[in-house]
Amino acid sequence: MIAAAGGGFGAVAVVVYLLWPTWHAVAFSGPKQLPITVGGMLFNVPSDAIRMRLQRRSGAQDRIDLAFAYPELTPPEPQKHVTVGTVDETPVVIDRILMSIAVRSDDLGWDERVRTIYPRYLQSGSTGENGLLGRAFLEGTPYKHEDLFTADTPAFAARCTRDDLTPGICLSQRRIDNVDVTFRFPRAWLPQWRDVASATDRLLSRLRGRDHVATHQ
DSSP states (O other): OOOOOOSSHHHHHHHHHHHSOOGGGSOOOSOSEEEEEETTEEEEEEGGGBOSGGGOSSEEOSEEEEEEETTTOSOOOTTOOOEEEEETTEEEEOSEEEEEEEEOOSSOOHHHIIIIIGGGGBOSOOEEETTEEEEEBOTTSTTTTEEEEEETTTTEEEEEEOOSSSOOEEEEEEEETTEEEEEEEEGGGGGGHHHHHHHHHHHHHHHHTOSOOOTTO
């Protein structure tokens, strides 16, 4: 989970870790696609999209961390990115979707949390634009300084930190059988939330080698 946005080194470290490209540090000359199994589910993964060196191998893994350029949905080019400001003189990259695929945790699934847990911590007021409903989390809760955005058509839910010293980041998840899939993307993309929802669908479909997947399972 993304920690609540705020000042200081913690917020800076989170954003730099989540958004700064790490794959360019090590040249990879192996296969372009790697068959990787997570939680018994097979994914055909572009090797250049894998962020962590130790994960660049075929076979069973507990987790893989990926990055894709947006809107192209291809592995990012190391020297091609869009930035907004700097963090300690380091550019903050905002042109990519980060995707983590991990063995299912013991926590409640994303849909259950959106329906039954998060509403307990939300303020009563809400804002709506372009079919997207936004509600702020209460101060003094585990999600302070964050907002929850939801929509029905298509189904969409994202928990987002607010722009502060660093740009806000949104988190959205899906649980499919024994696998938890997490997407992270800049809050600045929310006005185009339908395009983002479609992009995450296409990414998951492509990695699973299917023509389509059910939206937001």
